[in-house]
Amino acid sequence: MTPVVFGFATLLCGSASAGGILIYEAGQEGNGLANAGAAALAVDPSVLMSNPAGITQLSGTQVSANAQVILGDMKFSRDSGNQFGGNEGGNALQYLPGASFFVSHQIDDRSAIGFGMYGNFGLALDYDDDWAGRYFNQEAAIIGVSFQPTFAYKFTDDLSIGIGPRIMYAYYRNETAINNNLLGLRDSPDGQLEFKDTDTGVGLNLGLLYRLNESTQIGLAYTSKIDLEFKDSPTVRKVDNPIINAALRRLDVDSLKLDMSVPQTVLLSVAHDLDSKWKLLGSLGWQDWSEFGDIGVEVDASAAEVSRSADRNYKDTWHASLGAQYQVNPRVRWSFGLGYDSSAVNDRDRTVDNPMGEAWRVATGLNYQIDESLDVHAAYTLVWLGDMEVDQTKARSGDTLSGSYRNAALHIIGAGATWRF
Known part of the structure; x- marks a missing residue:
């Protein structure tokens, strides 16, 4: 199979890796802590997302409603080694809104129930259609919304255990350009392939x-972990290259299936009251991204065979964070934190459909108690990814x-x- 056909075949990668990030922030007060103490601090029902056992510490009935927006600065710059024409893609992540809702209810002195609806998995990328990396990716999105009923029981005055089945509804979309030009002898506009499913x-x-x-x-x-399977007939538009059309038939893309696992995680947290004003917090965590990486379809085709497998070489990550809360006065509580996550690649x-790297978090927030029955809060987190080099090559054509x-x-x-209440 010619290099041009391989240029098309690699479009079928499904790493969904614009969403290869677990977001600790879901609008809750803990946004201001960079995940420090998340599994040990129970101040509102959102704790059931981090640790279901925490709702045993909440009295009566409590309801938390939150909103957030993620603003990104993800701009690609070509260097002298680039071999593809086109622009630099613009800001691939401009904004992504989100919301969450949590409720807890104390049944008696020992037991409590709760429910949460939140989105803490996924991001989305949207490059310019004619950018230099369009044959690798133009748009990629994986968005997961979780619904979690929860039960927790206090076995002793000091020990509580909680459990919550987590039902995730996920949306996946990938759009990539198809190079219609055969061996560089034609000057045809790009075609396009789109794959989406829930x-x-x-x-x-x-x-x-x-x-x-x-x-x-x-x-x-x-x-x-949560196993997801996306299966759809990709939409292919404006493909006028006969060799590419033959490859489409050979690859049987009418039944394209992408498997993905949202990673399992472990989080250990501590919360310590230093005095009546200060609370110190910390967390250590592990995330099983290595299994998430063995997914999708990346076809390395030859005249003899077509392979339909992909290993994005993801690796497990670890997390560490430190933070504190300061009770400014009886109504105002100030939070701040610093966190670090290692890179999954x-x-x-x-x-370019997976511009991940190590991440530093710097966060701060305020909680204001209007009265005994109502608190309001606001927080800001900077997730710093720094400089991330990309050197991505088409395996058969060798173009980089x-x-x-x-x-x-x-x-x-x-x-x-x-x-x-």
Whole structure:
């Protein structure tokens, strides 16, 4: 098969990797802590997302409603090694809104129930249609919304355990240009391939909360993986190259199926009251991204065979964060935190549909108690990705897209309110 056909075949990659990020922020007050103490701090019903056991510490009935927006700065710049024509793609992530809702209810002194609806998995990229990397990706989106009923029980005055089945509704979309030019002898406009589907997967959130003493408590939380399967007939437009059309028939894309696993995670957190004003918080976490990477379709075709497998070489990641809360006065609480996440890909494996790297988080927020039954909060998080080099090559043609994302960052702004009855 000619290099031109391979240029088309690699469009069928399904790494959904613009969404290869777990977002700790879902609009809740904890936005201002960079995930520090997330599994040990129970101040509102949103704790069931991080640790289901935490709702045993909430009295009565509590409702939390939140909204947020992610503003991105993800701009690709070509370097001297680039071999593709086109522009630099613009800002691939301009904004992404989100919302969350949580409720908890204390049944008795020992048990509590809750429910959460939140989106903490996924991002989206949208490049200019005629950018230099259009044959690798133009648009990629994976968005997951989770619904989590929760039950928690306090076995002793110091030990609580919680469980919550997590039902995720996920949307996937990938759009890529098709090179119609045969061996560079034609001058035809690009074709286009679009693949999109939705699926529902089920996982489990488990949590343990233990009070060491009057000042310190520890939280340990586990979330299982969620398997998703996207299956659709891709929409192919404006393909006038006979060799590419033959490849379409050979690859049987009418039954294209992409499998993906939202990674399992483990989070250990501690919360310590230093005095009546200060609370110190910390977290250590692990995320199983290595399994998420063995997904999708990337076809390396030859005259003899067509392979329909992809390994994006994802690797497991770890998380660490430190933070604090300061009670300014009886009504105002100030939060701040610093966090670090290792990269799920090595530099050599980074792709433009997966511009991931290590991430630093700097966060701050304020909570204001209007009265005993109502709090409002607002927070800001800077997710700093820094410089991310990309050197992505078509395996058969050998053409390389080379450049970098300079000073890449996400800005997450969230606000919400918590009612207590």
